[in-house]
Every structure is written in C-alpha cells, then in structure tokens.
Amino acid sequence: MSMKQPIRRAVIIAALYLLTSVVLHALRQRQIVSDEAVMRLMGMLLGCVVVISANAIPKKLVPLADLSCDPGREQTLRRFGGRVLVLGGLGYTLAFALAPIAIANTLAIGLLAPAILVVAGITARCAWRRRSTT
C-alpha cells in the first residue's frame, strides 16, 4: 500500500464529514430537521468514523525488520488498542443515538475518552520502554 492511499482516505472522510455538516446546517436553517437531530447525526457520524478507523488498526502492520520491540507484544498491543477504540466508538455512537440529548454529549465523551486515554497510555509506556532499552 502506498503512503498516498491512507492520506487520500483521510481527506475523503474529512470532506464527507464537512459536507454532511454543511447539508445538515442548511436543512436546519430551512427547519426541515431539528437542532437535536443535527446534533445526534453529527455525533453518530463521528462515532462511526472512530469505529471504522479503529477497526483497521490491527490490519496496519509494520515490517518485522522495522520493529524495535517483540513482534508478538506489538501485535497484542495493536489488537488491544483496536478493540478498545472500537468499543469506545460504538459507545459514542450509541450514546448519541439513544441517550436523552441533554446528557448524550457528556455520556458519549465519557465512553470514548477512557478508551483514548488507555490506548495513549499504553502507546506512551511502550515508547518509553523502547527508548529506555536502546
């Protein structure tokens, strides 16, 4: 896979997100959709992006020669990170889809933030260990 492919995919996702936002804003101004529906849809879209991106994390492999830590450990961390973020993203999506709108945002962040913190913590610990061993 060339380096341009992930960049192109990221740009397409960002463009789709912005386009949806503009379309929903226009629909809201014409009073076709309510403020609540716009907030829910945007939240669900963001959650879906997290789920789709996290789902692909274990598939993005680094060549064995470029790894500076144990390949088995690296694979376990990658799989764990992907799972945690998929669950966090699912929680975020479901919170915006089902929870009362007054608490949807807080609940969604409350579900996704720990997942991001766990993955960031593990990544930082792994990087620190790698640096201290070299």
Added chain:
Amino acid sequence: MTSIFKALADPTRRQVLQMLRAGPMGAGALAEAFDVSKPTMSAHFAVLLAADLIEAEKSGRTIVYRLKMSVLEEALMDFAQAFGLQVSPETPPTTARRRTKEKS
C-alpha cells in the same frame, strides 16, 4: 467478503489464525502443529493470504506469517469458532489427491 467467510469456514485455518494470535510464526512451525501434508498446509496459507487475514514476510530462508485481522474479522472468527461454523466439508485439492492415493 466471500473470501473471508471461505477462509474462516475451515477449522484448520481457524486454528492457524488462533495460533498466530500469540505472535508471528514460521511456516515450518505452523505446519508441524497439524497432521497434514506441506502442500495442504500451503493451500490453507494461500486461502488465508487471499482473504488478507495473514501476511507473509520472508526472514532469511524462512517465511514468517503474521496475523492481519481487523477487529470485525476477529469477532467473526470468534463467532465461527463458538458455533462451529463450517460452510461445506471443503478439502483442498492436495489433500483429496493424497487420500485417493492412500486408498489405492
């Protein structure tokens, strides 16, 4: 998607994926764990490679296989494992040929 279901339908291939969960393994070490011929094992690896569930990397003279499964694909595999999913009693051509030879 069909190739993924085809790959996950076979218990031997699922076993290979289970073993690769622990970390990358050489082709020889993987083949030794199963009571099948090397060509049969190669056929299994080919199916898994075609489904993009594993990746092969040359390391010196040996080929090292690594797990390349998304979270959803792993969940599908766990589902197949739990319910013993098997689409058809499919056997790679090499095994079938060997069995015919043994009979004669």
